[in-house]
Amino acid sequence: MPAITEPASAKINLALHVRRRRPDGYHDLETLFAFATDGDLITVEPAQTNSFTITGPFAAALLPNTPPAKAGAQLGTDNDEAPRSSSATPGNAPWQGNLVTAAADAFTTAFAPEAHHAITLEKHLPIASGIGGGSADAAATLRALARLHGVPPTDPRLHDIAAKLGADVPACLANRTTLGTGKGDTLTTLEGLSGTPLLLVNPGVAVSTAAVFKTWDGHDLGPIPEGNLLDRALEGRNDLERPALALAPAIAEVRTLLDKAHGVLLSRMSGSGATCFALFETPETRNTAATAAQAKGWWTLATTLA
Numbered sequence: 001m002p003a004i005t006e007p008a009s010a011k012i013n014l015a016l017h018v019r020r021r022r023p024d025g026y027h028d029l030e031t032l033f034a035f036a037t038d039g040d041l042i043t044v045e046p047a048q049t050n051s052f053t054i055t056g057p058f059a060a061a062l063l064p065n066t067p068p069a070k071a072g073a074q075l076g077t078d079n080d081e082a083p084r085s086s087s088a089t090p091g092n093a094p095w096q097g098n099l100v101t102a103a104a105d106a107f108t109t110a111f112a113p114e115a116h117h118a119i120t121l122e123k124h125l126p127i128a129s130g131i132g133g134g135s136a137d138a139a140a141t142l143r144a145l146a147r148l149h150g151v152p153p154t155d156p157r158l159h160d161i162a163a164k165l166g167a168d169v170p171a172c173l174a175n176r177t178t179l180g181t182g183k184g185d186t187l188t189t190l191e192g193l194s195g196t197p198l199l200l201v202n203p204g205v206a207v208s209t210a211a212v213f214k215t216w217d218g219h220d221l222g223p224i225p226e227g228n229l230l231d232r233a234l235e236g237r238n239d240l241e242r243p244a245l246a247l248a249p250a251i252a253e254v255r256t257l258l259d260k261a262h263g264v265l266l267s268r269m270s271g272s273g274a275t276c277f278a279l280f281e282t283p284e285t286r287n288t289a290a291t292a293a294q295a296k297g298w299w300t301l302a303t304t305l306a
Helices: 099-111 133-149 156-165 169-174 209-215 229-235 242-247 250-260 283-295
Strands: 006-019 028-048 051-055 116-121 178-180 186-189 197-202 264-269 278-281 300-303
Touching: 006 133, 006 197, 006 229, 006 264, 028 133, 028 229, 028 300, 099 116, 099 156, 116 133, 116 186, 133 156, 133 169, 133 209, 156 169, 169 178, 169 186, 169 264, 197 283, 209 242, 229 264, 242 250, 242 264, 250 264, 250 278, 250 283, 278 283, 283 300
Parallel strands: 051 116
Antiparallel strands: 006 028, 028 116, 028 178, 178 186, 197 278, 197 300, 264 278
């Protein structure tokens, strides 16, 4: 049986409204999820025993015996590492302790108890950066294993597994533009902005998701408005941006560059940071902004909305 490769697209929050803290420790959210056409890659194939290999420019952040993360790294589901790239030799990672392998274990328990898999994660997205890297990788693993074992992508058990892995994983499993409510895992499909030029920029810092939510002032500023997707995003906001700025002032520098860029349609921080994004009128204006961001030594990804 041939190997299956599945993209793990970068996730952005076009708007993110925090409504209230729930008794279970989560927060009720309203968010507009959208996805890039680029990101990480997951490859799965049948094997005699389970194995997990990580390659790509950010492999070292997830491999054992690598330098410790920068202070302030995110403590959420995307692993406790600050965004950083590495040219270190890729290698085998422990099977336990990663969302990819947790997704694989949950899948095999539900669908293929006797199966074993060789999984390769090609890591292109920075770690703990607000663009769903770990969640997207887990979701892509579920999609790839479903294809490998002939499980329909609409099987509700896949969504149930995703919801148990993390609040963003169901949206990443769907991998399309949606309105997320509840914890973010109740999804309503929306008409997207496919093909819109998109730029992601990370200044090389990370913030703790837990710290950002703790710093949120608790004020409900209202729901995401109705309308077409771009209007809803423009009239919306990211309620986590202000607390993230207090923890990582470099986010403001990125926002300033993107806000002032020629041809920008929308600029905002994604998730709990520190990655920011901008939508542009043309690929040329996006690329000009990318060049300016790269000149500051920031990580960039010039892509489009899926």
